[in-house]
Amino acid sequence: MRTTRQRTLLTELVSKQQHAFTAEELWTAAREAGGPVGLATVYRTLALLETDGRVRRLDRGRFIACEPGHHHHLVCTSCGAVEETELCSAPPVTEVRKRHGFVVQHHEADLYGVCGKCA
Amino acid sequence: MRTTRQRTLLTELVSKQQHAFTAEELWTAAREAGGPVGLATVYRTLALLETDGRVRRLDRGRFIACEPGHHHHLVCTSCGAVEETELCSAPPVTEVRKRHGFVVQHHEADLYGVCGKCA
């Protein structure tokens, strides 16, 4: 795993994203900010960051940046902004096991609503 | 909104799905079970069911069937089975508003782990 100009640049840009973004938007931002980058490299880097848990892939070709560690997302249905919160919203593991015989390993949750700016 | 053979068939098949499925899998199942159906119709019907909340679209072209009403999903990482649970413990709306200035309208949560059969 080598450290390249492109990876450094893309990783930095991703960590600054406050909204969901597309690969092409990241591509444009990268070329404006730090010189030539290929679109294929953008996709390859996003795939790497996804396996690291730094990026999550939503539907319709959109991505969101994630801090490592447990958290959930507050998605504004008005402006599309995505915030993170450590407030956790999952049923207790013991309760799920008792009721369903299912052993929860991890979970994902997204809260949808209206953010402070839009309210 | 007309009742057609295709819609009836696809809606029935979807309601029986216990796992995540792709549009093409549903297409195959439909042709095996009830005569010719076009792939375009499968996509159109899935879109209808999605707006009704009977289907949710995951990433990578996969879909899951949903019962109407509030619930979450238990996704088995071993066999791919999807169960529903009414267990829910979202952070209180007031807490999220206090902490983030964000007004939660609804939320989605998926719990990943190992189901009873696979354990």
Add this chain to the structure above:
DNA sequence: ATGATAATGAGACGCGTTTTCAGTAAGCTC
């Protein structure tokens, strides 16, 4: 039964993503 029109199906199309492959550059070794 008849007519208006919603729905369908086959294939064309669009576009986001992955793959290919030759050229480039990171970083180890000496």
Add this chain to the structure above:
DNA sequence: GAGCTTACTGAAAACGCGTCTCATTATCAT
């Protein structure tokens, strides 16, 4: 620092999922 190995990159081609088009079919109100 020079040389070497090979991971990485970029441009273009290929791919594939999902949507759209449009002629045909079928539903349902009258």
